Amino acid sequence: MTDRFDEFKRRSEEKWRALQSAQIPRILVGTATCGRSAGALEVVEAFRRELDARGLEAHLIEVGCIGLCYAEPIVCITKPSQPGICYANVDPAMAAELVEAYLVGDDPLGKYALGSIGDGSVEGILPLLETPVFKLQVRRTLGKCGVIDPTEIDQYVANGGYGGLVKALAIDPAGIIEQIKASGLRGRGGAGFPTWRKWQFCSDTQADHKYLVCNADEGDPGAFMNRSLLEGDPHAVLEGMAIAGRAIGADQGYIYCRAEYPLALERLHAALKQAEDHDLLGDGILGSEFNFHVKIKEGAGAFVCGEETALIASIEGKRGMPRPRPPFPAVSGLWGKPTIINNVETLACVAQIMQHGADWFAEYGTEKSKGTKTFALVGKINRTGLVEVPLGITLREMVFEIGGGVLNDKPFKAIQTGGPSGGCIPRDLLDTPVDYDSLQAAGTIMGSGGMVVMDEENCMVDIARYFLDFTQKESCGECVPCRLGTKQMLDVLDDITQGKAEPEDLDLLEEVGEGVHAGSLCGLGQTAPNPVLTTIRYFRDEYDAHIQQKSCPAKVCRELITYRILPEKCTGCRLCAKVCPADAIVGEKKQVHVIDQQKCIKCGVCFEKCPPKFGAVECLAGQPTYPTPTTGGTP
Amino acid sequence: MAKVTLTIDGIGVMAEPETTVLQAALAADVYIPHLCYHPDLRPAGVCRVCMVEVEGRGLVPSCLTPVAEGMTVSTESPQVDKVRRVAVELLLANHPEDCLTCGKNNRCELQRIAAYIGIDRKQLGRFRRSKEPIPIDTSNPFFNRDMNRCILCGICVRTCEELQGTCAINYVNRGYKAVTAPFGNEPIAESNCEACGECVVRCPTGALSCKGFQEPTREVRTVCPYCGVGCGIRLGVRGGKIVSSQGDPQSLANHGRLCVKGRFGHDFVNHPRRLTKPLVRKQGELVETDWDEALGLVAEKFTQHKGKQFAAIASAKCTSEENYVAQKFTRAVMGTNSIDHCARL
Numbered sequence: 001m002t003d004r005f006d007e008f009k010r011r012s013e014e015k016w017r018a019l020q021s022a023q024i025p026r027i028l029v030g031t032a033t034c035g036r037s038a039g040a041l042e043v044v045e046a047f048r049r050e051l052d053a054r055g056l057e058a059h060l061i062e063v064g065c066i067g068l069c070y071a072e073p074i075v076c077i078t079k080p081s082q083p084g085i086c087y088a089n090v091d092p093a094m095a096a097e098l099v100e101a102y103l104v105g106d107d108p109l110g111k112y113a114l115g116s117i118g119d120g121s122v123e124g125i126l127p128l129l130e131t132p133v134f135k136l137q138v139r140r141t142l143g144k145c146g147v148i149d150p151t152e153i154d155q156y157v158a159n160g161g162y163g164g165l166v167k168a169l170a171i172d173p174a175g176i177i178e179q180i181k182a183s184g185l186r187g188r189g190g191a192g193f194p195t196w197r198k199w200q201f202c203s204d205t206q207a208d209h210k211y212l213v214c215n216a217d218e219g220d221p222g223a224f225m226n227r228s229l230l231e232g233d234p235h236a237v238l239e240g241m242a243i244a245g246r247a248i249g250a251d252q253g254y255i256y257c258r259a260e261y262p263l264a265l266e267r268l269h270a271a272l273k274q275a276e277d278h279d280l281l282g283d284g285i286l287g288s289e290f291n292f293h294v295k296i297k298e299g300a301g302a303f304v305c306g307e308e309t310a311l312i313a314s315i316e317g318k319r320g321m322p323r324p325r326p327p328f329p330a331v332s333g334l335w336g337k338p339t340i341i342n343n344v345e346t347l348a349c350v351a352q353i354m355q356h357g358a359d360w361f362a363e364y365g366t367e368k369s370k371g372t373k374t375f376a377l378v379g380k381i382n383r384t385g386l387v388e389v390p391l392g393i394t395l396r397e398m399v400f401e402i403g404g405g406v407l408n409d410k411p412f413k414a415i416q417t418g419g420p421s422g423g424c425i426p427r428d429l430l431d432t433p434v435d436y437d438s439l440q441a442a443g444t445i446m447g448s449g450g451m452v453v454m455d456e457e458n459c460m461v462d463i464a465r466y467f468l469d470f471t472q473k474e475s476c477g478e479c480v481p482c483r484l485g486t487k488q489m490l491d492v493l494d495d496i497t498q499g500k501a502e503p504e505d506l507d508l509l510e511e512v513g514e515g516v517h518a519g520s521l522c523g524l525g526q527t528a529p530n531p532v533l534t535t536i537r538y539f540r541d542e543y544d545a546h547i548q549q550k551s552c553p554a555k556v557c558r559e560l561i562t563y564r565i566l567p568e569k570c571t572g573c574r575l576c577a578k579v580c581p582a583d584a585i586v587g588e589k590k591q592v593h594v595i596d597q598q599k600c601i602k603c604g605v606c607f608e609k610c611p612p613k614f615g616a617v618e619c620l621a622g623q624p625t626y627p628t629p630t631t632g633g634t635p
Numbered sequence: 636m637a638k639v640t641l642t643i644d645g646i647g648v649m650a651e652p653e654t655t656v657l658q659a660a661l662a663a664d665v666y667i668p669h670l671c672y673h674p675d676l677r678p679a680g681v682c683r684v685c686m687v688e689v690e691g692r693g694l695v696p697s698c699l700t701p702v703a704e705g706m707t708v709s710t711e712s713p714q715v716d717k718v719r720r721v722a723v724e725l726l727l728a729n730h731p732e733d734c735l736t737c738g739k740n741n742r743c744e745l746q747r748i749a750a751y752i753g754i755d756r757k758q759l760g761r762f763r764r765s766k767e768p769i770p771i772d773t774s775n776p777f778f779n780r781d782m783n784r785c786i787l788c789g790i791c792v793r794t795c796e797e798l799q800g801t802c803a804i805n806y807v808n809r810g811y812k813a814v815t816a817p818f819g820n821e822p823i824a825e826s827n828c829e830a831c832g833e834c835v836v837r838c839p840t841g842a843l844s845c846k847g848f849q850e851p852t853r854e855v856r857t858v859c860p861y862c863g864v865g866c867g868i869r870l871g872v873r874g875g876k877i878v879s880s881q882g883d884p885q886s887l888a889n890h891g892r893l894c895v896k897g898r899f900g901h902d903f904v905n906h907p908r909r910l911t912k913p914l915v916r917k918q919g920e921l922v923e924t925d926w927d928e929a930l931g932l933v934a935e936k937f938t939q940h941k942g943k944q945f946a947a948i949a950s951a952k953c954t955s956e957e958n959y960v961a962q963k964f965t966r967a968v969m970g971t972n973s974i975d976h977c978a979r980l
């Protein structure tokens with residue numbers, strides 16, 4: 001039954017080998033959304049122009065993202081019989097320079113290179129995988145992102161793609177569940193529920209129809225793991241869906257993807273069509289009796305629709321509101337039928353497990369958290385990006401090895417994991433292993449993979465306020481603790497950041513937080529207090545400073561800081577006075593200036609405007625006192 | 636099916652299978668505070684006030700938890716108190732504090748639950764009150780919608796959908812700004828609401844209240860005079876006047892439900908312009924008379940117009956028996972088959 005596929009695979013491999021051994025150069029440009037926002041499409045255009053102008057032939061291929069956000073746009077140039085060379089921050093001018101120097105000439109311009117890829121070496125350029133950013137990474141889920149052309153199914157197939165589905169068709173559904181169980185795969189969406197167990201519930205339920213839903217409603221602020229995967233390797237998700245569909249006995253799949261991901265949707269639609277054309281989805285897949293169709297449903301951007309029962313309501317055309325469980329979707333879900341909802345990354349892992357085996361998958365990870373996991377590493381860090389690491393790696397390794405440490409070498413303060421549902425982990429716990437259980441013990445969650453690094457300039461109260469503002473707006477409003485509790489906490493945090501809070505407000509925050517956690521109907525509400533509760537737990541001194549000293553130590557909360565001009569440094573240049581939007585700076589030219597604290601709106605423009613050579617404006621933690629401004633004196 | 640035995644607060648309770656812990660407790664006269672549960676509707680589990688502790692499972696909403704053999708339930712524990720207290724305090728902190736002048740005073744579930752839980756004024760004072768006033772929707776002639784008093788229990792939404800099938804209201808907006816409203820948050824009079832008032836009678840707070848409501852001194856069981864369905868009603872009487880009308884839950888015709896006329900259409904009874912005596916025209920003037928004279932006059936005129944000159948249209952307000960008599964009279968007495976009924980229009 002797989003003859004057709006074998007033939008397709010053989011042709012795909014031939015094509016792939018031909019491309020790899022082509023006698024003309026290959027230029028891969030990462031044009032996922034992240035690359036595009038950094039100007040990657042202009043870079044593609046520039047290469048095309050430069051090649052044409054010189055009459056040069058090359059394969060110019062748009063690929064997904066290799067995850068180095070800080071280095072976008074990224075281009076990889078491979079000359080025949082040479083290793084590929086990856087270049088960072090390429091712009092049209094650099095594209096022209098590269099064509100001239102490396103394609104016309106033979107100078108690889110090592111100064112622009114990130115590293116080399118493939119066999120062989122180039123003098124002065126380190127192999128990319130040995131550079132610090134990649135050294136501790138294990139790229140499996142993201143392995144094909146940035147390497148293959150996501151719009152070409154044969155490139156996916158040539159690299160082992162759909163081999164997992166072929167194996168899944170050859171064994172019975174129970175066998176597939178057995179494999180997933182042996183792999184130890186846990187849901188990558190956040191909660192970490194064992195994937196096989198969820199499938200087993202659904203498989204055990206009798207019904208005329210069952211559904212498999214891929215949850216691509218990635219909504220955490222600062223998280224983009226799923227988007228990148230869908231843009232860079234959409235077939236991996238489709239293959240995982242078909243395998244999962246067979247395991248649970250579903251004949252219909254849905255991908256619930258947010259409409260704010262236009263490129264991911266475009267890639268998914270194209271991949272879906274290709275898979276159907278090659279008999280990998282649809283009726284009688286690869287000649288078997290297994291039917292599996294996939295529909296794409298665009299979400300309208302409600303964070304709560306990432307919650308599985310709200311997601312189901314949304315697919316059904318209703319308002320996206322969670323409903324109580326039980327019954328669990330595995331028993332009664334979409335249209336009242338047994339339904340499994342798996343995250344994008346979980347499904348990509350499923351495809352890998354079926355391709356390479358459970359043991360291969362479980363090579364990495366800890367006893368209870370197997371495999372690798374993708375993370376969006378962002379915030380105050382030198383190398384922001386999308387990384388994939390073996391579970392069990394420490395937070396310290398992620399921040400300081402892979403991420404290259406805190407931006408501008410400022411002291412590390414905290415790392416926030418799990419998005420609005422997660423918490424902040426302080427410096428003392430940097431050696432916490434990144435796995436489901438250790439993160440939970442630290443008061444946060446793994447979540448879908450957002451990691452935000454913070455330095456001393458981040459106010460932890462303000463961070464908690466930011467996340468509460470988000471969850472409060474995104475709450476569906478249905479259950480009392482979440483609707484009113486998150487707003488109450490936000491109001492209290494507002495007061496704390498404005499110096500209007502009393503010491504007992506911390507008790508109120510904890511009390512309401514615990515009520516919201518224990519009382520809310522769905523995961524959104526149950527986890528919404530985490531950013532507040534963990535920051536109180538680990539950064540209580542900052543809360544105390546805000547409440548008792550009316551001072552923001554990180555100098556973030558406007559009401560709790562003071563700008564002042566140092567008389568001994570001020571030259572009376574008037575620069576600050578001219579830009580002050582509140583006319584709060586008084587003083588004649590060449591005389592010492594003074595900020596009228598009653599007028600000052602703490603915008604910080606004077607601080608930024610004062611030339612560094614003077615450095616006469618300083619920002620202090622704490623509320624200002626209001627003496628009558630006196631100016632004058634010789635600078 | 637055999638009954639299920641469970642323990643609620645140490646009391647052995649026999650419950651019907653397929654019921655919930657809340658239903659079993661209420662049936663056994665054990666009060667569990669609840670706001671969004673209503674016996675006529677599917678449970679929603681959104682108020683989080685009916686939380687109980689089930690041995691081995693921890694905190695659960697009792698309205699959603701099916702009874703199970705041997706289950707041990709506590710309706711009171713430090714954990715239970717903590718969670719439902721926070722929920723009720725949050726509701727109160729977002730609710731007007733004018734109970735004495737509220738139309739639902741003494742009939743308000745939120746008031747009852749606050750009293751049950753015992754709210755400390757000082758504790759409640761710590762909570763922020765930031766709700767901006769929402770204008771009251773007075774567009775409906777019979778009831779007002781005051782969303783400042785709404786606790787979003789969703790009973791009105793479920794009533795309109797599950798019982799009435801009208802779906803005139805649903806949730807709009809998200810988070811703290813979420814409210815129940817007709818389509819597009821327009822006034823209720825602009826919506827497809829039929830003003831049956833089923834939501835108004837189920838609303839646990841003063842969010843939905845009848846205009847000019849007065850507490851009756853007594854109730855009289857009777858049958859609605861409006862149509863042939865014969866809904867059982869309980870007319871509330873105060874000082875010899877009808878001040879309210881409620882569906883009679885014991886009536887098999889309507890199981891406690893009413894339409895807009897049966898619920899809100901009784902003001903004609905005490906209306907000053909209502910005719911209480913028959914009038915006959917004498918020398919061009921309508922003059923009060925007694926029923927014997929009036930009916931005698933009708934009978935006399937009828938005898939002059941038998942056969943083809945006569946036709947009758949019977950009313951849907953009549954019962955089947957009355958309609959039967961009407962057709963019999965038309966055919967046998969008036970000698971014509973020209974009889975019809977308004978419901979055919």
